[in-house]
Each structure stands twice: as C-alpha cells, then as structure tokens.
Amino acid sequence: MKSQISRRDWFKSSAALTAGLTLTPALINNLFAGPVSKAERADRFEWGINPYSANGNVRLNANENPYGPSEKARKAIVDNMSEGNRYPFQALTDLKKMVAEKEGVDVDHIHMGAGSGEILCEAGVAFGLNNGEILSGFPTFTEMMDYAEVFNAKWDKVNVNDKFEFDYSAMASRINSKTKLIFICNPNNPTGTLVDPSIVSGFCEEVSKKVPVYSDEAYLEFLEPEMQKKVSNIEMVRQGKNVVVSRTFSKIYGLAGLRIGYIVAKPDLIKKISQYQMGIPISQHAIAAAKASLGDEDFMKLSRTKNAEARAHLEGYLKKKGYNFGKSHTNFMFYNAPIDGKTILSKMRQKNILMRIWDYKDKEWCRVSIGTLEEMKQFTAAFDEVVA
Ligand SMILES: Cc1ncc(COP(=O)(O)O)c(C=O)c1O
Known part of the structure; x- marks a missing residue:
C-alpha cells in the first residue's frame, strides 16, 4: 500500500496547489x-x-445503454423482490450454469462479479502483486491496471496506431520476462476501434503460450451476431488456452446500475483470479435481471x-x-x-x-x-x- 499513499499524497499536494481548493478524501477517491x-x-x-x-x-x-433495462429484466427484478431477504447462493449457481451453457464451457470455467470491472480489479491484483507487469495497448479501459498499480504492479503501455487500433505486433515485441498478464480490448474503449479478428487470434495463440491474455469483450455484442463469433476469443478458452474472456451485462443489456459481469477461463485461471473477490458482491436483483437478459436477442x-x-x-x-x-x-x-x-x-x-x-x-x-x-x-x- 506504500505506493498508494505516496501517489495520493503527491496528488493531494500538486492538485491542491493548482486548484487552490480543499480536497476531501471522497473527492480524491472519486478522482482516482x-x-x-x-x-x-x-x-x-x-x-x-x-x-x-x-x-x-x-x-x-x-x-451506458439508454434503452435498458429491458422489459423482461424490469419484470424479473420486481418479481424477484421477495427474495431480497435471501443470500443469492442458489440463484448465482443457476445463472452460472446458464452462462456456461451459452458459452459452451463447463461451469467451473465461469466466475461472476459485481460488474466485469470488479473482476478486472481481481485480475489486476492476482497478476500484479509482487511487482508483476501488465502489458496493454493505450489508450484503453484502465480499471485493471489502475487497481493493480495500487498493489505496486507496473503497467507497460503500447500506443495505438494512427487508425486508433491496438498495435498487436508492437505489443508482442514488448513482452518481457516480467510480463505477467496482457490486457486486450476488442473493440477498444475509448477509441471504439476493432482490430481484424485474425490478427487478434494469431496474437493470442502465440503469446498465450508464454503469458496469459485477458480479452475484454465488454462491447462485443454491439457487433452483428456473425461478426461477434469471429471476434470473440471464447473459442481459445474452449481449447484450453491461457486466455480469459471478460463480458458484462452493463452495455448491450443495459444493466450498468445493477452491477453484474463475468469471465470465462480455465479453472486454474478462474481460481487464481476469483480468490481476490471480496465476500458476496452480487445481489439477487442483479442476478434476476441478468437471467432474464442473457441471450435476449430481441x-x-x-x-x-x-x-x-x-x-x-x-x-x-x-x-x-x-x-x-x-x-x-x-x-x-x-x-x-x-x-x-x-x-x-x-x-x-x-x-x-x-x-x-x-x-x-x-x-x-x-x-x-x-x-x-x-x-x-x-x-x-x-x-x-x-x-x-
Ligand atoms: C472495456 C470495458 N471493460 C469493462 C468495463 C466495466 O464495466 P462493468 O464493470 O460495468 O461491467 C467497462 C466500462 O465502461 C469497459 O468500457
């Protein structure tokens, strides 16, 4: 936690000097x-x-999705209200089975969190501890790397190319002995760009022999269904490769405020990441909405x-x-x-x-x-x- 304190202190003094304002802890946290x-x-x-x-x-x-939650999800939340006094153990088990079936894997390949962001943080800790390095393109969605840095991880960034796309060959040549995880995002946030799936799958195929790849597919479902199949790295997980696929209910399903997402990976990777989850973070209502939404093609x-x-x-x-x-x-x-x-x-x-x-x-x-x-x-x- 040493670096967290020094980073915050540094931030506090420099930002306060520039802004001439009193910084409350809540405000600092918000900024971080x-x-x-x-x-x-x-x-x-x-x-x-x-x-x-x-x-x-x-x-x-x-x-966020201005059209969500769907009518089905809204109804499921209301119908599920009376379960609010019960821990969601069974409900979560049921949802995991549904997700496993949809993704074509066994249920031990699924881990769910309060948003995919929560799992990004868990993975950041799992691979970033003990000065681990995480490699990613830049700019990208930084939640994993920001959180990992709090635990002394190093974040190695490779700039996107002039079409604002992840530069996979530059990333491959940046891998070194300290690289513990590679974060990719296709399509990428904030650029919105999509890299040709053959480039991405070739990259994953090769580099995952040395280092696990974390494939963030938060926006996958904005692609047409045929394209989704080509772009997703889920097949690599099915083949037992060192690849983690991350999905969320926050975007196409419009459930951002309910907080629910998941990863699909080999059981050893699931265990390594999920051990850092804090308590039971997913609510009955989020699970009910996710069940009603999963695969809702309309x-x-x-x-x-x-x-x-x-x-x-x-x-x-x-x-x-x-x-x-x-x-x-x-x-x-x-x-x-x-x-x-x-x-x-x-x-x-x-x-x-x-x-x-x-x-x-x-x-x-x-x-x-x-x-x-x-x-x-x-x-x-x-x-x-x-x-x-
Ligand atoms: C690429 C990407 N991954 C993950 C997330 C986290 O979303 P959530 O925690 O709501 O699942 C976001 C949110 O904007 C995102 O853009």
Whole structure:
C-alpha cells in the first residue's frame, strides 16, 4: 500500500496547489476511480461536481445503454423482490450454469462479479502483486491496471496506431520476462476501434503460450451476431488456452446500475483470479435481471440497431467537420478536441450535456457515448456552438 499513499499524497499536494481548493478524501477517491484527464480534474475542482449526476442531464460520459433495462429484466427484478431477504447462493449457481451453457464451457470455467470491472480489479491484483507487469495497448479501459498499480504492479503501455487500433505486433515485441498478464480490448474503449479478428487470434495463440491474455469483450455484442463469433476469443478458452474472456451485462443489456459481469477461463485461471473477490458482491436483483437478459436477442437487436443509427448521426457530423477519429464499432466515439478540454466540458455541461475528455500523446480527445438519436442531435448542435 506504500505506493498508494505516496501517489495520493503527491496528488493531494500538486492538485491542491493548482486548484487552490480543499480536497476531501471522497473527492480524491472519486478522482482516482478511473483515468481522469487534466481537463476533467480541473473541471471537477472548479465546479465541485459529481460528473455522473443525473439531474436531467444528457449523459454521454459512461457508455451506458439508454434503452435498458429491458422489459423482461424490469419484470424479473420486481418479481424477484421477495427474495431480497435471501443470500443469492442458489440463484448465482443457476445463472452460472446458464452462462456456461451459452458459452459452451463447463461451469467451473465461469466466475461472476459485481460488474466485469470488479473482476478486472481481481485480475489486476492476482497478476500484479509482487511487482508483476501488465502489458496493454493505450489508450484503453484502465480499471485493471489502475487497481493493480495500487498493489505496486507496473503497467507497460503500447500506443495505438494512427487508425486508433491496438498495435498487436508492437505489443508482442514488448513482452518481457516480467510480463505477467496482457490486457486486450476488442473493440477498444475509448477509441471504439476493432482490430481484424485474425490478427487478434494469431496474437493470442502465440503469446498465450508464454503469458496469459485477458480479452475484454465488454462491447462485443454491439457487433452483428456473425461478426461477434469471429471476434470473440471464447473459442481459445474452449481449447484450453491461457486466455480469459471478460463480458458484462452493463452495455448491450443495459444493466450498468445493477452491477453484474463475468469471465470465462480455465479453472486454474478462474481460481487464481476469483480468490481476490471480496465476500458476496452480487445481489439477487442483479442476478434476476441478468437471467432474464442473457441471450435476449430481441433486446440486443433493438439496442444494436438504435445505437448504430444514433452513432451514424455523430459520425456524419465528425466527418463533415473534418475531425480525426477511428471507426467506432461500439456505443461511443473518440476524436480530437478542437479547443481546450476544460472549456468543452464546462460549456457542454451548461447545456446539460455530459461527456469525457482524455489525454493522449500530449493532446486532448473527446470521448462521447452514443445516446438516443434525439440526444445525439442535441449533442452535435450544442458541440458546434461550443467549439465555434
Ligand atoms: C472495456 C470495458 N471493460 C469493462 C468495463 C466495466 O464495466 P462493468 O464493470 O460495468 O461491467 C467497462 C466500462 O465502461 C469497459 O468500457
């Protein structure tokens, strides 16, 4: 925990000096909960805001699904209310069986958590302890590596290429004797880009002989079903390879607030990761909603279709205005910020629209989640005024 304390102390003094503000522990924790850019830090200090507060805002900052939970999930939660006094042992066992069947593996290949993020953290500890190194592309979803760093792990990053895609050959040549885990994300957050599945599977096939690969597939279901089959690394797990596949109910299923996700891996990897889970984190209601949602093709199709339509609106706008962006296959887009990020955040918020700013290669980048078509129209009109 030594590095955690020193990092926080360093942060406390440097940020307080810049912002001239009193930092409460809650505020510091909030700032450490994810990758926070300079613009976001400044913005939060200045306004003392919770960047995720609802308050009637158009929330395009957390890659949530505006259509969820599905009707089936809502009904399941209500029907399950009376089970709220019972621990969810049996319910979880039942759900694990359903997931195992869907993924074509035995139930000992499944581990579930309160969101896939919880399991990312467990894996970060499992492989990052004792100065372990975790290798990933960058920018990417950092929850695993951020958490692992608290336990003295080292995070080795390889920048994405100029199409904003993970550079798998550069990553392969970066592996060294200290590399304990490789984190990949396809399609990737925050860039939204998808790498050709043959490149990714070739990479996994080779490197997993030396180091386990953690394949985050949080946004897989935004691809058309045929493409999902090609892109997912689940077949490698079925073949007994050193690969962990991570999935969530937060995105296509629209259950982000209920907190439930899972990994699929060989039993030895499941054991190594799951030993760091704290207590019984998944609620009866999350399980009920997940059971009702799993494999709900109609709802997934609705989310996928509406998302693609709304994303096309944003993509058309970005193209017309000449922004630099990678092709998104997800429910968010990533592009260059045309004016300073802090101004974008605060002016957009004055128009009740929330979004993210990322730092990458000494530049600022916008990451905008895809809401409803109406929300995206509101977004492009507002953004146009703000950056004019
Ligand atoms: C790539 C990726 N993985 C995992 C997560 C964690 O999601 P959850 O903890 O809600 O399952 C997210 C959330 O945004 C994500 O973008």
